[in-house]
Amino acid sequence: MVQDYREDFSRIPDDPLLTVEIAEPSAGLKGWVCIHTMGRFGASGGMRCVPDITKEEVQLLAKAMSYKYCFWNIEQGGAKAGLAVSFSAAPEEKRELIQRAAAHLKPLTKSGIWSAWTDMHFYLPDLQAFCIGGDLPYRSANTVSSHRTAVSAIASVRATTQFLGRRPEETRIAVEGFGHVAHYLAKLAAPLGYKIVAVSNRLGCIANDAGLDLKMLLDRSHENSAEWITEPGPWEFLDRTQLFSIPCDVLVPGARVHAVDRQVASNIEAKAVVPTANVPCTDEALAELDRRGIIFIPDYVVNGGGVCGHILGGDMHPDQVKRFDDSFIPMVVRMLETAQRRGVAARTLAEETAHRNYSAIARGAYVREGKLSRVVRVLQKKKLFPGNRIHEIRVQRTYELLETAFK
Numbered sequence: 001m002v003q004d005y006r007e008d009f010s011r012i013p014d015d016p017l018l019t020v021e022i023a024e025p026s027a028g029l030k031g032w033v034c035i036h037t038m039g040r041f042g043a044s045g046g047m048r049c050v051p052d053i054t055k056e057e058v059q060l061l062a063k064a065m066s067y068k069y070c071f072w073n074i075e076q077g078g079a080k081a082g083l084a085v086s087f088s089a090a091p092e093e094k095r096e097l098i099q100r101a102a103a104h105l106k107p108l109t110k111s112g113i114w115s116a117w118t119d120m121h122f123y124l125p126d127l128q129a130f131c132i133g134g135d136l137p138y139r140s141a142n143t144v145s146s147h148r149t150a151v152s153a154i155a156s157v158r159a160t161t162q163f164l165g166r167r168p169e170e171t172r173i174a175v176e177g178f179g180h181v182a183h184y185l186a187k188l189a190a191p192l193g194y195k196i197v198a199v200s201n202r203l204g205c206i207a208n209d210a211g212l213d214l215k216m217l218l219d220r221s222h223e224n225s226a227e228w229i230t231e232p233g234p235w236e237f238l239d240r241t242q243l244f245s246i247p248c249d250v251l252v253p254g255a256r257v258h259a260v261d262r263q264v265a266s267n268i269e270a271k272a273v274v275p276t277a278n279v280p281c282t283d284e285a286l287a288e289l290d291r292r293g294i295i296f297i298p299d300y301v302v303n304g305g306g307v308c309g310h311i312l313g314g315d316m317h318p319d320q321v322k323r324f325d326d327s328f329i330p331m332v333v334r335m336l337e338t339a340q341r342r343g344v345a346a347r348t349l350a351e352e353t354a355h356r357n358y359s360a361i362a363r364g365a366y367v368r369e370g371k372l373s374r375v376v377r378v379l380q381k382k383k384l385f386p387g388n389r390i391h392e393i394r395v396q397r398t399y400e401l402l403e404t405a406f407k
Contacts, residue, residue, distance in 0.1 A: 048122060297336075
């Protein structure tokens with residue numbers, strides 16, 4: 001890209017750079033890709049496969065990815081894709097739609113403008129189908145990304161309960177959207193003593209005020225199908241929307257964009273909202289949470305572990321997770337304490353950090369590569385430059401961010 005400083009890089013823009021629509025009515029193909037911002041390494045974000053996807057949802061998700069990369073100071077632009085696929089579509093039908101979409105989107109993927117990844121109902125085999133036999137963008141399974149997201153999510157829960165002065169064993173959690181991330185979240189929460197009292201998916205909600213039987217829950221819900229939740233068990237079956245009004249300490253929205261509107265927010269019976277989903281609340285819902293004094297941790301902070309493979313690694317060795325927790329949990333506590341002291345919402349502080357980092361990330365996309373950078377890239381490709389040194393620098397930069405933020 002050519003050097004161009006005419007753009008305003010002082011803050012993350014509201015409007016995306018571009019939105020591409022893909023459509024083949026005769027084949028039932030309909031979807032969008034939104035590139036919200038660009039970074040040195042292009043833009044990245046997963047593809048969501050749900051029947052009611054809209055352009056507006058894709059654009060909101062792409063914007064959330066911009067905030068996520070900027071908050072974590074990763075030289076990547078925010079993007080997202082959505083494809084209309086029925087939940088009941090046969091595997092071969094889904095694969096056909098994905099491969100047709102891939103053919104249309106080659107100009108974005110082959111040029112490196114957009115890197116696809118897994119997302120809701122778009123799993124690793126789907127990503128392989130999208131890549132049409134080519135190398136995957138990253139050499140790790142979608143479960144690793146989900147696991148990393150759960151690591152930062154449970155750390156966010158721990159920080160929030162620490163700020164509230166509550167012990168894990170007296171903390172009740174309700175989780176919307178019991179998918180891959182929620183599975184790992186439940187596995188991480190149980191040994192710490194947290195009690196999960198309700199979970200939901202698109203077909204319903206199950207609740208038990210004494211705490212759900214997590215072993216039975218995990219055994220039944222290991223498949224991608226959602227029907228398991230309708231089966232009888234030691235819990236009460238409810239409409240999925242009732243999850244938001246169940247009394248708990250921490251509510252974890254983990255499904256669709258804007259699942260929480262002002263009316264839902266007015267009925268929430270939780271002390272804190274710690275979302276794993278991107279953009280779970282409307283602006284009116286956030287204002288209602290503020291009015292009611294309910295803590296909201298920004299989604300791009302909570303689920304940031306998903307983009308932090310450079311510090312959590314593919315295998316997430318216990319030492320890596322501990323180091324992450326030791327830096328991340330105090331950072332979230334500081335954010336909450338600073339927000340309380342300044343009389344502002346925690347998301348205001350997180351947004352300030354994201355906007356501050358955006359300037360350098362965005363400019364990196366519009367500056368010609370320097371001679372030294374080109375030499376290093378060529379040497380790395382020929383395995384003549386210690387790539388682990390670049391990795392060490394990225395890791396150190398991220399930990400410096402975590403350890404100095406909100407001080």
